[in-house]
Amino acid sequence: MELLPDVLLAALITSGGICILLGRNLRIATGLFVLWCVFMSLGWMRLQVFWLGVAEAFIGAILTGLTLRSALGLASSMKGPDADDVLHNPPSRWQHLVIPLAGALVFVGLAAASGFYCQRLFSLSVCAVYAVAGIALGGCGFFAMACRTNLLQRVLAFNLFGRGVFLLIIVFACQGSLPVDAPAFMAASGLLVLCLASSLVVTLLGRYHGRAQMQASEGGTPP
Amino acid sequence: MTNDPRLLAALPIMLSAMWALLTLLRIPKGFLSLAPAIVSQSAAAYLLGAYVHSNGTIRIDLSAIGMPAGAMLRIDGLSVLLLSATTLIVSACAFYSLGYFHLHRLQQTRTLAREKHFWPLLAILWGALSLLWMSHDFLTTYVALEALGLSAAAMMVLSDRPAATTAGLRYLFYMLLGSLCFLLGTGICYGVYAEINLELLARSARPGGAHFIAMSLMSAGLMLKAAIFPLHSWLPDAHSNAWTPVSAVHAALVVKGSFFVFAKLWVALSPEMEAAAHFIGWAGSAAIVWGGLMAFRKQHIKQIVAYSTISQLGYLLLFVPLSMDAGERSAQLAWQGVWLLFFSHAFAKAALFLAVDNLVSTVGRTDLEGLSGVDCYLPLSILSFGIASVSIIGLPVSGGFTAKWLLLHSALLSGQWQWVLVLTIGTLLGAAYIFRVFKYTLASGLRTDCNFNMPVSKEIVALSLALAAVLLGMFPGWPLALLGTGLDTVAP
Numbered sequence: 001m002e003l004l005p006d007v008l009l010a011a012l013i014t015s016g017g018i019c020i021l022l023g024r025n026l027r028i029a030t031g032l033f034v035l036w037c038v039f040m041s042l043g044w045m046r047l048q049v050f051w052l053g054v055a056e057a058f059i060g061a062i063l064t065g066l067t068l069r070s071a072l073g074l075a076s077s078m079k080g081p082d083a084d085d086v087l088h089n090p091p092s093r094w095q096h097l098v099i100p101l102a103g104a105l106v107f108v109g110l111a112a113a114s115g116f117y118c119q120r121l122f123s124l125s126v127c128a129v130y131a132v133a134g135i136a137l138g139g140c141g142f143f144a145m146a147c148r149t150n151l152l153q154r155v156l157a158f159n160l161f162g163r164g165v166f167l168l169i170i171v172f173a174c175q176g177s178l179p180v181d182a183p184a185f186m187a188a189s190g191l192l193v194l195c196l197a198s199s200l201v202v203t204l205l206g207r208y209h210g211r212a213q214m215q216a217s218e219g220g221t222p223p
Numbered sequence: 224m225t226n227d228p229r230l231l232a233a234l235p236i237m238l239s240a241m242w243a244l245l246t247l248l249r250i251p252k253g254f255l256s257l258a259p260a261i262v263s264q265s266a267a268a269y270l271l272g273a274y275v276h277s278n279g280t281i282r283i284d285l286s287a288i289g290m291p292a293g294a295m296l297r298i299d300g301l302s303v304l305l306l307s308a309t310t311l312i313v314s315a316c317a318f319y320s321l322g323y324f325h326l327h328r329l330q331q332t333r334t335l336a337r338e339k340h341f342w343p344l345l346a347i348l349w350g351a352l353s354l355l356w357m358s359h360d361f362l363t364t365y366v367a368l369e370a371l372g373l374s375a376a377a378m379m380v381l382s383d384r385p386a387a388t389t390a391g392l393r394y395l396f397y398m399l400l401g402s403l404c405f406l407l408g409t410g411i412c413y414g415v416y417a418e419i420n421l422e423l424l425a426r427s428a429r430p431g432g433a434h435f436i437a438m439s440l441m442s443a444g445l446m447l448k449a450a451i452f453p454l455h456s457w458l459p460d461a462h463s464n465a466w467t468p469v470s471a472v473h474a475a476l477v478v479k480g481s482f483f484v485f486a487k488l489w490v491a492l493s494p495e496m497e498a499a500a501h502f503i504g505w506a507g508s509a510a511i512v513w514g515g516l517m518a519f520r521k522q523h524i525k526q527i528v529a530y531s532t533i534s535q536l537g538y539l540l541l542f543v544p545l546s547m548d549a550g551e552r553s554a555q556l557a558w559q560g561v562w563l564l565f566f567s568h569a570f571a572k573a574a575l576f577l578a579v580d581n582l583v584s585t586v587g588r589t590d591l592e593g594l595s596g597v598d599c600y601l602p603l604s605i606l607s608f609g610i611a612s613v614s615i616i617g618l619p620v621s622g623g624f625t626a627k628w629l630l631l632h633s634a635l636l637s638g639q640w641q642w643v644l645v646l647t648i649g650t651l652l653g654a655a656y657i658f659r660v661f662k663y664t665l666a667s668g669l670r671t672d673c674n675f676n677m678p679v680s681k682e683i684v685a686l687s688l689a690l691a692a693v694l695l696g697m698f699p700g701w702p703l704a705l706l707g708t709g710l711d712t713v714a715p
Contacts, residue, residue: 067685103499106710110440113432114414114436114437117433142400145396154396158399158400160402161400162403165403165406166406168407168410169407169409169414170413172410173410173413178414178417182292182293182294182362183410183413185291185362186362186365186406186410187408189365189369190365190369190402190406193402194399196373200377201395204380204391207388208388218434220417
């Protein structure tokens with residue numbers, strides 16, 4: 001019974017992540033992402049890594065959230081022909097579904113197997129609850145990262161995938177009752193890297209947007 | 224001051240940070256900004272080398288400055304060699320970029336719009352490389368790899384061409400995926416062994432399911448970042464579209480940074496994994512053959528150079544099976560051979576990229592046919608291309624030849640004949656794609672459409688890097704003595 005808050009939080013994190021990845025409306029998805037990062041930071045605090053929770057709230061909810069919101073105007077122009085430009089070649093059904101699915105399944109299998117090997121992962125504990133959330137997030141994030149064409153959706157997907165991995169590495173340390181400072185340090189630097197990478201992609205989105213606008217104005221004016 | 228190893232180890236990183244700050248503020252410009260950075264970094268590398276030479280390996284416990292327990296810097300002969308090679312290659316490419324930007328300014332192309340971002344990113348990349356060569360635990364390695372990957376990805380998208388942006392974006396996504404795989408592997412390792420330090424992990428590593436999963440995740444992530452076959456698909460586009468100094472540094476050092484971690488992992492954490500080691504060896508062989516064949520088929524000259532990188536990275540993997548189940552002597556030979564190949568390829572590949580850019584920016588075309596007859600106008604660049612190719616193919620006398628000789632010797636000693644065959648095929652393919660380039664460039668033809676404003680510095684830099692690769696083959700004694708044996712790298 002004492003597990004109930006953790007189960008609820010993990011369920012919220014998982015379902016929220018899936019909603020973010022499925023959402024077609026980018027405005028709602030980025031707003032949801034900010035809210036989701038707050039839940040994530042509560043999750044870190046439940047796992048006894050308080051400062052990582054604070055880092056998540058600052059880097060995830062505020063910095064990454066702001067970056068993504070600033071890209072909303074640019075990203076809407078990414079639908080349509082420009083998406084092909086980003087993907088380099090139009091995806092076949094094979095690239096679109098089979099490879100992402102296979103990759104996600106391999107990820108889920110490896111993560112679950114390593115949890116099984118590590119120690120008693122599937123005995124009911126706080127760790128196990130968050131491990132399941134981490135595996136689900138990682139799998140869905142990988143799938144979305146590989147099959148989405150819209151750049152902003154891909155950014156959201158790799159943010160979620162990364163956080164799934166960070167959850168897993170913290171859980172692996174927790175369940176062996178090891179000090180979590182080393183994995184927490186890695187997770188914190190990983191959060192920073194994801195934030196910087198997101199802002200790099202948003203900068204490039206701006207460049208695509210500018211080019212598309214230039215082409216539109218050149219094409220629009222009569223000779 | 225020169226007696227405190229902690230200060231000495233911090234020196235290269237602090238110098239890079241200072242240079243990054245100065246270039247960000249753009250206080251001195253051009254050569255005035257570059258010269259102090261090169262001189263001070265060379266001095267730092269020299270001081271570290273002298274300290275390691277007289278006092279042996281340096282170990283610095285980072286938990287004293289607030290990092291988690293087990294975080295450690297370790298500077299041995301290999302790190303000193305890598306630091307010196309990094310200083311040499313990055314300085315050469317930075318010096319070359321002065322001429323590169325000058326040329327583009329003369330041609331009034333729009334390339335220069337982002338020149339101001341190039342220098343701080345190069346400084347960050349330099350610092351990240353220095354940290355990576357010294358790191359000996361998962362945490363520092365991860366931080367260094369991420370800083371390296373991010374700055375490299377940002378440098379790749381400096382170019383204004385749409386193809387470069389697309390290729391850089393792909394590289395960024397693959398890089399993130401690779402480092403997250405690596406991170407998951409390290410997390411599993413920590414969960415099983417409660418250690419992040421490679422020296423301590425090497426003692427407690429034991430075969431098992433979790434160990435196997437952790438090793439395969441870490442290896443796959445690093446292979447993706449190092450563009451090792453079959454996870455190489457991002458490399459040819461990225462290298463052929465980025466700015467030339469960027470692709471030169473990337474092919475020579477950044478890709479190899481991930482290989483460095485890969486090699487350390489396999490030496491430290493591979494108890495009873497012969498089958499996996501042979502699998503890695505066959506992946507390397509496939510890379511050698513595939514890269515060679517693709518390089519032979521391409522018309523775009525920068526793509527030929529890029530595919531040649533994939534092929535050469537394959538040779539580096541051969542050390543995994545060679546050092547696995549063989550005698551001590553052959554393992555040592557393989558270890559020496561692979562690092563010699565690492566260095567000579569770094570010098571030769573950087574020289575190749577720079578020389579190719581000299582040719583391409585003179586004739587204004589990138590396909591092979593466009594290059595015909597260029598040897599009359601740029602004999603020095605063709606000469607550097609030729610000297611660098613000698614090392615890439617592995618003809619005597621060059622670093623590539625000596626390295627392949629050592630690998631061959633190791634394969635014969637350990638009785639693994641299949642790698643002899645692979646080395647032979649790879650060398651023949653290398654000769655084929657290089658001589659195909661010469662068939663075009665040495666064809667006679669009078670050109671009138673050339674741009675003759677080539678700064679001499681661009682040609683000199685390419686030539687000196689190519690000569691460095693050859694000199695490495697003539698005098699391999701000093702680097703080989705510093706390298707030691709593979710087992711030293713992890714011995715407590």
